[in-house]
Amino acid sequence: xxxxxxxxxxxxxxxxxxxxxxxxxxxxxxxxxxxxxxxxxxxxxxxxxxxxxxxxxxxxxxxxxxxxxxxxxxxxxxxxxxxxxxxxxxxxxxxxxxxxxxxxxxxxxxx
Amino acid sequence: xxxxxxxxxxxxxxxxxxxxxxxxxxxxxxxxxxxxxxxxxxxxxxxxxxxxxxxxxxxxxxxxxxxxxxxxxxxxxxxxxxxxxxxxxxxxxxxxxxxxxxxxxxxxxxx
Numbered sequence: 556x557x558x559x560x561x562x563x564x565x566x567x568x569x570x571x572x573x574x575x576x577x578x579x580x581x582x583x584x585x586x587x588x589x590x591x592x593x594x595x596x597x598x599x600x601x602x603x604x605x606x607x608x609x610x611x612x613x614x615x616x617x618x619x620x621x622x623x624x625x626x627x628x629x630x631x632x633x634x635x636x637x638x639x640x641x642x643x644x645x646x647x648x649x650x651x652x653x654x655x656x657x658x659x660x661x662x663x664x665x666x
Numbered sequence: 667x668x669x670x671x672x673x674x675x676x677x678x679x680x681x682x683x684x685x686x687x688x689x690x691x692x693x694x695x696x697x698x699x700x701x702x703x704x705x706x707x708x709x710x711x712x713x714x715x716x717x718x719x720x721x722x723x724x725x726x727x728x729x730x731x732x733x734x735x736x737x738x739x740x741x742x743x744x745x746x747x748x749x750x751x752x753x754x755x756x757x758x759x760x761x762x763x764x765x766x767x768x769x770x771x772x773x774x775x776x777x
Contacts, residue, residue, distance in 0.1 A: 589765065589766075601765050644709065650763065652699055652722060653711050653724070654699075654709075656709035
């Protein structure tokens with residue numbers, strides 16, 4: 556039973572464009588929502604995280620939007636660059652351990 | 667500050683054998699979590715250790731076990747290996763209640 560559903564499975568964006576990845580969760584006890592970036596052959600790297608007391612968090616070109624009532628959150632990558640080509644995972648947990656991950660989105664940025 | 671290290675990075679084993687993987691957390695981190703990553707099932711939580719005690723366990727058979735030492739280093743063991751155990755095994759460390767940082771993983775292939 557997948558507790559976090561992520562879409563799309565893959566996306567292609569032109570350099571300078573915006574990448575949007577969406578996630579939905581069912582467990583209302585979740586209170587921590589991180590996003591991870593993973594390159595081939597590497598472990599996931601923490602990108603940005605949000606807690607449900609805020610609706611948006613921005614760090615550089617990466618923004619998380621959070622909708623508690625809809626139980627959805629999304630990652631926006633602004634001004635996408637070829638170096639952003641990677642697989643992105645959303646996750647959720649109660650507390651900061653036992654992360655439940657989405658299935659991942661492979662982002663390809665075309666130069 | 668050095669990141670999470672995992673050894674070995676690659677491993678090939680035969681069905682029925684057992685394997686031990688090692689994880690050294692970031693200095694000062696006392697919580698260590700293990701995850702299994704496969705193309706079919708994605709990233710799945712195995713277990714989490716804090717102060718040498720298992721605090722959380724995922725839905726994996728008893729063949730999967732782990733432990734943590736007094737210096738916070740952790741090992742996981744898989745006994746009676748099956749072909750389906752082929753995966754990337756990831757270790758993540760954190761301070762209690764803070765973000766998890768992943769190591770590069772151990773790629774286990776079971777033949």
